[in-house]
Amino acid sequence: MHAALMAKGAAYAQEEAADLIIVNTCTVTAEADKKARKAVHHALAVNPLAKVVVTGCAAAISQDVFNAMSPRVRVASKLELEMEFSEGRQEPLLRIGDEFRTRVGLKVQDGCDHACTYCIVHVARGKARSVGVQDVVREARAYLQAGVKEIVLTGIDIGAYQDGTTRLPELVALLLKEADEAHSGDEAPARIRISSIEPRSIDDELIELLVAADGRLCRHLHVPLQSGSSKVLREMDRPYTAEEYRALVQKIRSRVPSIALSTDVIVGFPGETDEDFDETCKLVKDCGFMRLHVFPYSRREGTPAADRPDQVDSAVKKSRAATLRDIGSDLARSDLESRKGRLEYCLVEEATCLSESYHEMEAPTGCKPGELVQLAL
Ligand code: SF4
Incomplete structure (x- = not known):
């Protein structure tokens, strides 16, 4: 949206003086939802004349709430806005800010066909769909030619990428080839990083690509775990057990010994006992993550887990989150030490x-x- 508007001659203005304020919202937790509403109220109050466009996941889920705030509010999807703002344009838009950025996110996929019982994101984003290979390659080529040195592939369920017979490993291989062709002189060619990938999507082909790419595909994977208890994972409707996750980590490490692994963990999912939490602590230590993102469970209306009567007390959630964050800090230190x-x-x-x-x-x-x-x- 930024790139399209800039290409049309728009310029940044202070929010008090802007004609248009775009609020990009998130709904992953109840807290994120609250912040989104606050941001829209703020935009309306700070500038009584501006049009306020609300987009992103909270807008998709609570369209009526935002529309009711003011006739100046318009709720629209990012896709609608991108198409509207870049109407008539043939060339790919470089999503780089005014200041030259060295790392850029390249969205290759959106949506998710799964239904984890705590998650509202798959409702907000809809079914899984992939950006066409040619479009991804064209955009990547433009970035590489502009001197970008790291392309981060993003999506909601990136491992579900598929365009015809091209899946994620083939797409990455194509992008590595582009990076090779774009680079010149003595400098190292640009590298590719996968932002986050579900455990079920890490297959032998991807692992062997990590081996063969020798660092050009960053030996760092963010693989959401969510819980180290197989009972909790089942209730979350995650398609693996704690043991399967552990085995996957062992397999990746045996082929790519220098791999750095990070993960997301939810603490205090309904029904999570002290024993379940202990299993999570043990598993994250065994896996040796270099970074943990710890989220106290957030009750999202419209999800099966929100209706459960066995919600965990918020003080317990807070204390478990603090314990796990401490473990995360220790793990980060020892990963760096080992390198x-x-x-x-x-x-x-x-x-x-x-x-x-x-x-x-x-x-x-x-x-x-x-x-x-x-x-x-
Ligand atoms: S994989 Fe699960 S948590 Fe991730 S977006 Fe899909 S439903 Fe949500």
């Missing part, structure tokens, strides 16, 4: 740089933003 002295390509972004294994470090002196440099961790 000490190892050479990794790091992408310089201003004062910091990002290693292939997703550790953020201070950028070495003398390096420019956008450089991909080999450093000892």
Whole structure:
């Protein structure tokens, strides 16, 4: 939307003076929903003349709530807005801000065909669909030609990517080829990173691609776990057991020993006992994640888990989240420690740089933003 509006001659203005304010909303937790409503109220109050466009997942789920706030509010999907803003345009739009960015997200997929019992996102985003291979390649090529050094593939269920016979591993292989062709001189070619991938989508083909790409496809995977208790996973309608997840991690590590793994965990899902939580703590330690994103369970209306009578007390959720976050900090430290002295390509972004294994470090002196440099961790 940003790129399309800029291409049409729009310019940023202070919110008090803007003609149009776009509020991009999230609905993943009740807290996110609250923030979305607050942001729209704020936009209406700060500027009594602006049109306020509300988009994103909270807008998709609670269209009526936002429309009722003011006649100046218009609820629209991102796709509608993108099409409207880029009408008549043939060339792919580079989604890069005014300041040159070295890492860009490339959306290759949207929606999800699953129905985890705590999740509202699959309702907000609809069925799984993939961006056509040619469109993905065209956009990636434009970024690479503009000097982007890391392309992060994004989607709601990225492992479900499919266009004809092209699945995610084939798509990544095509993008790596593009990156090879775009690069020149002594500098390292751009790399590809997969943002988040469900355990069921990590197959042998993808693991072997990680091996063969030798770091060009970052040896870092974010694989949502959600719980280390098979009982809780079943009630969440996640299609794997704790043991299957553990076995998957072992398999990835045996083929790609330097892999960095991060994950999401929900604590305090309805019916989660102390024993279930202990199993989660044990599994995350065994898997040796380099980063944990811990979410206290958030009751989302319209999901099966929200109706359960055995909701976990919020003080218990808070305390479990704190325990798990402490474990996450220890794991992050030991992952970095285990890499000490190892050479990794790091992408310089201003004062910091990002290693292939997703550790953020201070950028070495003398390096420019956008450089991909080999450093000892
Ligand atoms: S995989 Fe589950 S948690 Fe993720 S978007 Fe789909 S339904 Fe939601």
